[in-house]
Amino acid sequence: MRPARLAVGVVSAGRVGSVLGAALARAGHNVVAASGISAASVERAERLLPGVPLLPPDEVLEAADLVLLAVPDDTLPGLVSGLAATKAWRPGQIVIHTSGAHGVGVLDPVAEAGALPLALHPVMTFTGREEDLQRMAACTVGITAAPDDEAAWNVGEALTVEMGGEPVRVPEAARPLYHAALAHGANNLVTLVADCLDLLGGAGIANAERMLGPLLSAALDNALRHGDRALTGPVARGDTGTVRKHLAVLAEAAPEIEPCYSALARRTAARASAAGLLGAEAAAELSELLDEGPK
Template sequence: MGQAVNRPARLAVGVVSAGRVGSVLGAALARAGHTVVAASGVSDASVRRAERLLPGVPLRPPDEVVSSADLVLLALPDDVLAPMVAGLARAGAFRQGQIVVHTCGAHGIDVLRPAVDAGALPLALHPVMTFTGAPEDLQRLDSCTVGVTAADGDDAAWNVGEALTVEMGAEPVRLPAAARPLYHAALSHGANHLATLVADCVELLRRGGVGEPERLLAPLLSAALDNALRHGDRALTGPVARGDTGTVDTHLRVLAERAPELLPAYTALAGRTATRAHRAGLLGQDDAAAITELLDDGREGQ
């Protein structure tokens, strides 16, 4: 766990909204001893999550949730956050002394400017995990990190963000506001595109008549991920990293015939693999050039 931080006073928490993230973080704050006084949520799924994770918490319109809370948790999609904050400010929902937290990875605290103008303390707390909205997410919080951003030079605000993170069971990592767009791009590129890549692999195996492809892939991909995190580029394996142009050519041909929609992704990732393998000293200059030429030919044929 990170450095010791002072615990915040017990706070009245308002959750906007009771989606997968908000409901779980609200439950984590309640577990830490704070009181969730209200939440917003209109969809059937949000209502069910609130009943399961925030039992007894009334569902109210967002402006009423915010006005009733000492700690406002804005668990909203990236593109919804700014207009929601502006609308809540116009409604007079924010007030002096509130703590206003958003959970978006891509934004710093500038998006909370209307709340700051009303006297609120702005924080950005982004949990680095995927959420299902199920109670199990509370246990998963105990092994995740949270990207914490507060105003530059405001040590008290940074300490509050770290303390709230620790209370929810996670480990805080300080993240300057200027780093957040690249930070979020990196996380999305890894987690979101990894899920797409795995789903594509499963689909390819099914097309080839392989039963239960998930069982086939699980140990291989788990080991690949572990090795990559431990050893970086030294963990690169496979025909591209070895310079096996014949095998790569076969891949390009079979994908063009059986799964042409995946060919652009394969050539792009194979190209990055060749570049990284060459830079790490795993792939010689001549072999790297041969692989690159083969991939370029494959792109031209797409």
């Protein structure tokens, strides 16, 4: 089912809210109001939501048939309950939050007011710029609705398709583990890549980004295609001598990174062993070396 043309209100015009608001406008809906206080939010709204007035959240709700709550995870419960206390929610509204960490339980005050609660979490990182609209075409969106409300699931799926995304149903009970998995991969990947760039820069390697790009892109592609069979390198091969050198040089040149290297090496060894890529003797030697630490 395709939702009718809706009056959309965006709370707030951050990186996610401004882009999803623009995606809904591109799909034919009418963004009638948004909230935003910081200079960055105001500038972003001017670019992505031109002509849309910036109003306090309660006034955004008053003007909107569909309310998009694009606020930080920890802010969401207080915002929802605070607006409920002022009787800002009304029957017939569609209320969507974009938090990955929450399901629809956080929107219980919305449901109690007679509005339709939905959780739509775009599985991508946002810059808050126009290119995000193009990236929506390759983006999945984790949808959560009340278990027995098929109409709500259908509305969430239809809105996702209209914005260019691919809908994936995520049950309420699965939401915490779902979000932990995504954060573990995406957030820690950024940290890992940044650490690698720092190490290469410290070694005097020029154009480290160009060196890492093809390597990491191939590793990601292989991992998604082949799982543990894509594991390569000294840990997966059981090259204890090489791992020992790594630990030593990291302990000297980057002691803040060595514990992370060791922790990931343990996990890689465990996966390689379980996949039959690493023999029991080599796995035991690696485990002993990693337990001893750099010498």
